[in-house]
Amino acid sequence: MDERWTPGPGDDRPIPPENPRPYPAGGPDPQDGAGAPGAPAGARPEHGPPEGAPPPEPRPSPYTLPSALTQPSGAQRSFAADSRGTPAGSGTPDPARSASGGYPAADFRAAPPSPADPPAPSGHGAPAPGPFPHDTARYGSGGYPAAGLGGAGHAAPGSPGPQDAARSASGGYPATDLGGAGYGSPGASAPAPHTPYPAPSRGHDAHRPAGDPESTASFAAVSAEPPGPARGPQGPSGPQAPYGSHGPGGPSDDGAGPRRRSRKGLIIGITSAVVVLALVGGGVSWYVLNMPKPEETADAFADAWNSEDYAAMAALATGDGLEDAFTGLDANLGIEEARIALDGVTADGDTATAPFTADLSLSNAGDWSYEGELPLVRVDGEWRVEFSPAVIHPELGEGQTLTRVNEWGERGAILAADGTRLDTPDASGSVAMLVGEVGEATEEALEDLGPAYEAGDPTGVTGFQRAYEEELAGTATTSIRVAEAGAEDAAADAENPVVVGEVEGSDGQDITTAIDPAVQAAAGQAIGGQSKPTALVAMRPSTGEVLAVANTPAGFNRAVEGQYPAGSTFKIVSYDALLSNGMTMDEGMDCPENAEVGGWDFKNAGDAEYGAQTVTEAFATSCNTALVQKVAEKLDSASLVSSAEKYGFNSELQTGLSAFDPVFPAPDSTTLLAASSLGQGQMLTSPLHMATVPAAVADGSWRSPVFVTDPETSGLPEPTPIANAESLQAMTRAVVTEGTAKDVGFTGEVHGKSGTAEYGTAEEGEDLPAHAWFVGYEGDVAFAVLVEDGESGSKAAAPLAKAFLDAL
Numbered sequence: 001m002d003e004r005w006t007p008g009p010g011d012d013r014p015i016p017p018e019n020p021r022p023y024p025a026g027g028p029d030p031q032d033g034a035g036a037p038g039a040p041a042g043a044r045p046e047h048g049p050p051e052g053a054p055p056p057e058p059r060p061s062p063y064t065l066p067s068a069l070t071q072p073s074g075a076q077r078s079f080a081a082d083s084r085g086t087p088a089g090s091g092t093p094d095p096a097r098s099a100s101g102g103y104p105a106a107d108f109r110a111a112p113p114s115p116a117d118p119p120a121p122s123g124h125g126a127p128a129p130g131p132f133p134h135d136t137a138r139y140g141s142g143g144y145p146a147a148g149l150g151g152a153g154h155a156a157p158g159s160p161g162p163q164d165a166a167r168s169a170s171g172g173y174p175a176t177d178l179g180g181a182g183y184g185s186p187g188a189s190a191p192a193p194h195t196p197y198p199a200p201s202r203g204h205d206a207h208r209p210a211g212d213p214e215s216t217a218s219f220a221a222v223s224a225e226p227p228g229p230a231r232g233p234q235g236p237s238g239p240q241a242p243y244g245s246h247g248p249g250g251p252s253d254d255g256a257g258p259r260r261r262s263r264k265g266l267i268i269g270i271t272s273a274v275v276v277l278a279l280v281g282g283g284v285s286w287y288v289l290n291m292p293k294p295e296e297t298a299d300a301f302a303d304a305w306n307s308e309d310y311a312a313m314a315a316l317a318t319g320d321g322l323e324d325a326f327t328g329l330d331a332n333l334g335i336e337e338a339r340i341a342l343d344g345v346t347a348d349g350d351t352a353t354a355p356f357t358a359d360l361s362l363s364n365a366g367d368w369s370y371e372g373e374l375p376l377v378r379v380d381g382e383w384r385v386e387f388s389p390a391v392i393h394p395e396l397g398e399g400q401t402l403t404r405v406n407e408w409g410e411r412g413a414i415l416a417a418d419g420t421r422l423d424t425p426d427a428s429g430s431v432a433m434l435v436g437e438v439g440e441a442t443e444e445a446l447e448d449l450g451p452a453y454e455a456g457d458p459t460g461v462t463g464f465q466r467a468y469e470e471e472l473a474g475t476a477t478t479s480i481r482v483a484e485a486g487a488e489d490a491a492a493d494a495e496n497p498v499v500v501g502e503v504e505g506s507d508g509q510d511i512t513t514a515i516d517p518a519v520q521a522a523a524g525q526a527i528g529g530q531s532k533p534t535a536l537v538a539m540r541p542s543t544g545e546v547l548a549v550a551n552t553p554a555g556f557n558r559a560v561e562g563q564y565p566a567g568s569t570f571k572i573v574s575y576d577a578l579l580s581n582g583m584t585m586d587e588g589m590d591c592p593e594n595a596e597v598g599g600w601d602f603k604n605a606g607d608a609e610y611g612a613q614t615v616t617e618a619f620a621t622s623c624n625t626a627l628v629q630k631v632a633e634k635l636d637s638a639s640l641v642s643s644a645e646k647y648g649f650n651s652e653l654q655t656g657l658s659a660f661d662p663v664f665p666a667p668d669s670t671t672l673l674a675a676s677s678l679g680q681g682q683m684l685t686s687p688l689h690m691a692t693v694p695a696a697v698a699d700g701s702w703r704s705p706v707f708v709t710d711p712e713t714s715g716l717p718e719p720t721p722i723a724n725a726e727s728l729q730a731m732t733r734a735v736v737t738e739g740t741a742k743d744v745g746f747t748g749e750v751h752g753k754s755g756t757a758e759y760g761t762a763e764e765g766e767d768l769p770a771h772a773w774f775v776g777y778e779g780d781v782a783f784a785v786l787v788e789d790g791e792s793g794s795k796a797a798a799p800l801a802k803a804f805l806d807a808l
Contacts, residue, residue, distance in 0.1 A: 003172055010315075012480050012680035013415060022673065024386065033365070036737070038063075038588055041562075042528045043471070049714055051531060058379075058515065058724065060312065070349060070684075080680050081530045083590055084228050086123060087256075090161055095467065095805055107714070116227070119730040122740075135400050136560030139769075141446045143715075156307060161742045163700060172565070173636055176569065179558055182194065184344070196601065197620055202326075203624060211377060212429065214313025219664070221294070222762065228368055230780065232456035238740070241440070245316075247331065247503055249797035252302050259769070266658040273636050276375040276493065282705070291318075291381075292378075292381060292382050292383050292724065293383065294345050294347050294352035294354070294376045294383045295345045295354075295376075295548070296375060296381075297316055297382070297383040297384060297385065297583055298345050298354035298374055298383075298385070299342065299353075300316055300340055300349060301313055301316045301374060301385050301418060302340040302341070302342050302374075304316065304357065304410065305338055305340045306338055306339060306340050308335075308338065309580075310322065310323045310327055311323055313326065313385075315788060316384060316385055317384055317385040317386070317387040317391075318379060318385070318387060319379065319384050319386070319387040319388065319632050320386045321387070322387045322391075323394060323486075323684040324541070324625065325389060325401065326392070327400060328401055328485065328658055329386065329402055330394055330402045331451060332401060332402060332450060332483075332488055333360065333362055333402060333403070333404055333415075333697055334362050334363035334364070334404070334450050334451035335360050335361070335362060335363075336359075336361045336362065337360070338358065338359075338360055339358070339359040339360075339361075340356055340357070340358050340359075341356060341357045341359070342354050342355070342356050342374075343355040343356060343357065345376070346760070348676070349379060350378040351375070351377050351378070352375075352377075352383065353373055353375040354372050354374040355372075355374075356371070356372055356373065356374060357369060357371050357372075358370055359371060362404070362451075362452070362478060362503060363449065363450045363451065363474050364406075364452030364453075364470065364475050365404070365406075365452060365503045365505065366475060366478075366503045366504075367474060367476040368478075368480060368501050368503050368506075369501070370500065370501055370527050371394075372390075372391070372392075372393060372394050373394065374648045375391070375670075375759075376390060378519055380733040384590060384622075387477065388709065389394070389401065392538060393500060395482055395500050396482060400481075400482055400483065400484060400485060400594055401483055401484075401485045401585065401608065402481070402482060402483065402500065403480075403481055403491050404452075404466030404478045404479065404480055404481070405454075405474035405478070405479045405481060405489035405492045406452060406453070406457065406477070406479075406505075407455065407476055407477045407479075407505065408457065408458060408473065408474070408476045408478070408505070409474050409475075409477070409505055409506060409508065410474075410507040410508065411438070411458065411472055411473060411474070411507075411508045412473075412474065412509045412510045412511065413509070413510045413511075414435050414464050414468075414472070414474040414510070414511055414513065415512045415514050415516050415799050416512075416513060416515045416520075417511065417512065417513065417514055417515060417517075417518070417545075417547075417709070418516070418517060419512070420517060422434070422435050422513065422515060423435045423464075423465075424783040425729075427522055427555030427563060428520075429551070429552075429553075429555075430520070430523075430524055430549055430551050430552075430554065430557075430763065431520065431558075432554070432763035433462075433463060433551065433554060433555075433557045433602065434463055434464060434513075434515070434549055434557070434657075434707075435458070435463050435464050436460055436461065436462035436463020436464050436465035436466055437461050437462050437463070437465060438458055438459065438460055438461065438465050439458075439460075439461040440455075440456050440457065440458065440459070441453045441454070441455055441456060441457045441458075442455065443455050445459065445461075449469075452478075452488075453474075454492065456475070457472065460472060460473075460808075462658075463657065464511065464513070464656070464657070464707075464708070467656040467657055467658075468539035468656065468708065469509065471509050471511055471711060472508045472509070472510075472511065473508050474505065474506045474507045474508035475503075475505040475506045476505045477502070477503070477504055477505035478502065478503040478505065479497075479499055479501075479502050480499065480500050480502065480503070481494070481497045481498060481499075481500065482498035482500060488699060490748035494643070496764075501778050502712065504780075504799055505778065507660060507712075510711065511711065512544075512569050512707055512708065512709050512710040513707055513708050513709065513745065514540070514545035514546050514547060514574055514706060514708070514709050515546070515547065515548065515549075515707075516547045516548065518808070519538050519547040519583065519781070519808065520547070520548040520549075520550070521550040522538075522548070522804055522807035522808050523536045523537075523538055523548035523550035523808075524548075524550045525533060525803070525807050526550070526801075526803040526804035526807060527550050527551075527552050527785075527800055527804075528552060530552050530787065530800070531725040532553075532787050532789055532790060532796075533552070533553065533556075533558060533787075533788040534551075534552050534786065534787045534788070534789055534800065535549075535550065535551050535558045535559035535562060535782050535785070535786045536549075536559065536687070536783065536784070536787070536800065536801075536804060537549050537550075537559050537560075537690075537691040537783065538691065538781055538782070538783045538787050538804070539691050539692065539695055539705055539781075539782050539783075540695075540780055540782075541694075541695035541696070541698040541699040541703075541777060541781075541782045542699055542717075543693070543703070543706065543778055544704055544705055544706045544719075545705075545706045545707075546655075546691075546705050546707050547781065547801070549688070557717055558686075558687070558786070559686070559687045559688055559786075559789075560657055560658070560659045560660070560685060560686060560687075560688045561658060561660050561686065562686050562786070563660050563684045563685075563686060564684065564685060564686065564687075564757060564759075564771050564786060564788075565680055565681075565685075565757040565758070565759055565771070566679035566683060566685050566690060566757060566773065567622075567678070567679040567680070567754035567755030567757030567758070567771065567773050567793065568622045568678060568754060568755035568756060568757075568773075568793065569679060569690060569693070569753050569754070569757050569773045569774075569775045569793070570677070570678065570679030570683065570743075570750070570754065571622065571627060571678070571679065571753065571755075571757070572647075572683075572693055572697060572732070572753055572775075573643050573644050573646075573647055573693065573696070573729060574627060574631065574677040574678075575615070575627075575641050575642070575724075575728065575731065576646075576724050576728060577635055577639055577640050577642070577643035577644075577677075578630055578631070578634055578635065579633055579724040579727060580639075580643065580723060580724060581634050581639050582634055582635055583615070583630060584615075585614075585615050585616070585727055586614075587613065588612060588613070588614065589612070589613045589615060589618040589623075589626040589630060589648060590611065590612055590613070590626055590629065591604070591608075591609065591610035591612075591613050591618055591621070591623035591625055591626040592609055592611075592626075592627075593607055593608070593609040593612060593625070593661070594625060595624075595625035595626075595628055595629050597628045597631075597632045597670060597671060597672065598632070598669055598670035598671030598672075598673040599671060600671040600674070600675070601625065602625055602628050602674065602675075602678075603623055604622075604623055604624050604626065605622070605756060605792075607619070610623055610626070613626060614769065615731070616730060616731050616733075616734050617734075617738075619734065619739075619740055619757055620731065620734040620735045620738055620739025620740070621736055621740065622735075622739070622753075622754065623676055623754075627677060627678065628674035628678065629672050631673060631677045632673070632674055636673070637666045637667045637673055637676070638666070638674060640667065640676065640677060641664060641666050646702060647696060647702050647719050647720075648689060648692055648702055648720075649662045649663065649664035649683070649685070650662070650663060651704075651717065653688070653689065653704055653705060654704050654706075654713060654715050654716050654717070655706075655713075656705050656707060656708060656713065657690075657707060659686065659687070659688060660684075660685075660686040660688075661689075662685040662689045662754065663682075663683065663684050663685075664676070664683045664752040665681075665683070668675065679755060679757060680757070680758060682740070687784045687785070687786045688705055688784075689705075689707055690707055690773070690775050690784040690786075691705070691775065691783055691784035692704070692782075693784075694732065694751065694752070694775045694777045694778060694782045694783070694784070696720075696722050696725070697722065697728045697729055697732060697751070698725075698729070698751070698780075698782055699725075699779070700721065700726075701720060701722060702719065702720040703716075703719050704716050704721060705719055705729060713808065729751060732752055732777075733749075733750075733751045734749050735752050735753050735754065735776075736751060736752050736776070739754075740754045740793070740794040740798075741754055741774070741794050741798045743794075743797055744794065744798040746799075746801075746802050746804050746805070747780055747805075747806070748805070749776045749778060749779070750776055750802075751776050751777050751778070752775060752776025752801065753772070753774070753775055753790075753795040754773065754774050754776075754793035754798055754799070755773035755775070755793045755797075756770045756771070756773070756791065756793050757770055757771045758770045758774060769789055769791075770789070770790070770791050770792075771784065771786060771787065771788055771789065771790055772791060772792055772793045772796035772797040773786055773789040773790075773793045773797050774793050774794070774796070774798040774800070774801045776801060778805055780803075781808070783801055783804060783805075785800045785801045786796040787800070795798070
């Protein structure tokens with residue numbers, strides 16, 4: 001007879017090689033018999049329960065590892081039966097037990113099988129074939145199949161099965177029939193069945209739907225049964241009769257057979273080891289991921305270098321002197337910007353290297369690039385840059401630094417508006433003062449000039465030459481040399497200098513001014529014969545460009561740098577303030593000989609008295625008393641200051657030259673307010689600035705004066721609109737036609753305002769000394785004339801203005 005097992009219909013188990021049948025050769029095949037002795041051949045149990053009976057409990061898949069369960073043995077088995085929730089010997093199953101909750105859903109038997117039960121090698125009560133020749137209940141997937149396990153005893157002595165028929169390679173127990181008290185003991189009664197219906201055989205799986213979990217459960221239930229007496233539904237011969245842990249022929253219940261060793265401790269040990277390994281591995285991983293890295297230090301060092309944060313660099317490095325070394329390098333080379341780019345980091349144990357490229361922008365030289373390397377070392381677990389001068393540049397040794405030696409090219413020229421040169425030896429004194437001088441750099445000047453210069457280098461010292469030194473000088477060809485720290489000057493004269501880099505320089509560029517040679521000549525001609533210090537400035541109202549600057553005598557550029565009270569020329573600003581604060585052009589004014597304001601007695605020049613006047617008449621005759629009364633009535637300190645600032649007072653003139661910036665302090669009393677409205681008090685201005693005032697009236701906007709047009713002057717304020725420009729134009733015209741300048745003899749459409757600015761202190765019984773002013777415009781040329789100690793604007797300054805305009 002074929003001793004090999006072959007799968008039946010619906011059997012999905014793997015076919016083990018060379019596996020003998022688990023039942024005696026020649027015995028009935030469990031696939032063919034009904035499972036009980038005397039059953040007709042080919043009879044099979046019913047596939048379902050009788051009508052009205054409860055369905056059998058579902059059996060778990062044998063491929064599901066059950067909960068850890070140790071097989072009780074000997075006297076412990078009866079206790080195990082009680083501990084499962086079923087009183088020993090009661091035969092009452094615990095309905096709450098399931099395969100997932102400690103015990104399989106199974107039939108708990110209360111009594112062991114009778115020793116008289118005949119063997120049943122085949123049928124539904126017989127074991128299904130197993131994959132291994134020595135373990136008839138074990139199969140290749142691990143775990144235990146659904147089988148009958150005795151609660152307290154084993155099969156009768158002498159039964160075959162030297163191996164453990166219910167244990168699998170993976171440990172644990174299957175969902176199975178568990179006897180309540182044991183079986184195989186002589187004289188024991190048959191156990192009460194859990195259900196009167198037979199467990200389905202493997203053949204039944206063919207009739208189940210695909211994927212039905214019971215298909216594998218039934219396979220497990222049949223395959224777990226070892227050879228032994230067949231038992232019927234109501235007794236030991238039923239198909240569900242349990243065979244204990246070893247089945248028929250297994251060890252007897254006297255404990256003489258091999259005892260099952262608990263795997264619970266093994267599982268706990270393995271689990272604990274896994275947890276420990278996981279914790280250790282996690283800690284190692286955390287440390288590896290969070291341990292300091294040389295890349296972090298190198299990046300931080302480069303970022304600090306780029307920011308010129310030398311203290312931060314020192315904190316990331318070993319050794320001393322880093323901060324001083326980099327500070328000295330900055331001063332020696334004139335570093336305006338550093339751009340350090342790393343090219344990766346290579347680590348080798350406790351050391352690492354970080355190659356870098358340094359791109360340095362040097363003042364008055366350009367950009368210089370070189371390559372270096374940051375050495376890093378791990379100290380107490382932290383990465384640090386191992387500082388030495390070689391960190392700065394690889395050619396540097398201990399005590400060394402870098403310095404620069406410059407060679408200048410050709411200096412740029414200073415040009416007039418028409419392109420002719422102004423910086424010539426035969427230039428007029430006024431032009432020469434504007435152009436300025438070129439001299440040798442002094443030790444004192446080097447601090448302002450920066451590291452691009454050395455003592456003795458050519459540099460502008462006054463005028464445009466100084467103001468535009470950077471453009472005119474160009475960039476020197478710069479040689480970067482190694483020098484001993486503290487002896488950098490010696491590098492320039494070294495016979496065999498160590499040159500590590502060179503930046504090619506460029507010649508200086510020309511600058512173009514707004515000076516118009518024709519207008520400049522007219523200005524010089526107009527004031528050339530003056531015995532008193534005199535200044536004249538002419539500008540273009542539409543652009544703010546300065547067309548001419550003349551001074552006599554030469555030696556002091558009073559036109560640009562002088563400081564004087566404005567006198568009555570400031571009345572242009574004061575009347576603008578009145579018109580902006582409620583006064584109208586039709587409003588009447590009164591011009592008495594004297595007027596007291598704030599306890600101070602004001603009077604007119606020459607003790608003049610004009611009586612009732614219009615606004616224009618009061619302005620044209622320059623009546624002081626009429627003005628101070630209106631100012632006290634309609635203005636306060638803030639409103640007058642606001643009007644003054646629209647004309648450039650209290651602001652910096654963006655000329656590039658050493659120009660005086662006009663000031664108008666806020667008056668702190670009514671008396672000072674009235675005096676300030678007359679261009680006296682604490683206010684100060686210059687001829688250059690006062691030329692912008694009539695220019696603003698002419699154009700309708702105030703503009704800062706502009707000397708140089710190429711390169712374009714940066715930082716200029718936006719033009720300031722003058723809301724009352726049209727009224728002021730009529731008033732300034734009246735000065736020439738019917739006011740203080742009507743006898744000067746101006747021709748053409750000339751507008752102006754005369755002024756006498758008192759200053760100093762007067763001797764008893766004498767008048768204060770005064771400067772003479774006349775400001776105005778004709779067409780697109782505005783001007784300001786100042787004669788120091790001229791006494792009268794209309795008599796000393798206005799005629800010079802006429803001469804200037806006539807010479808154009």
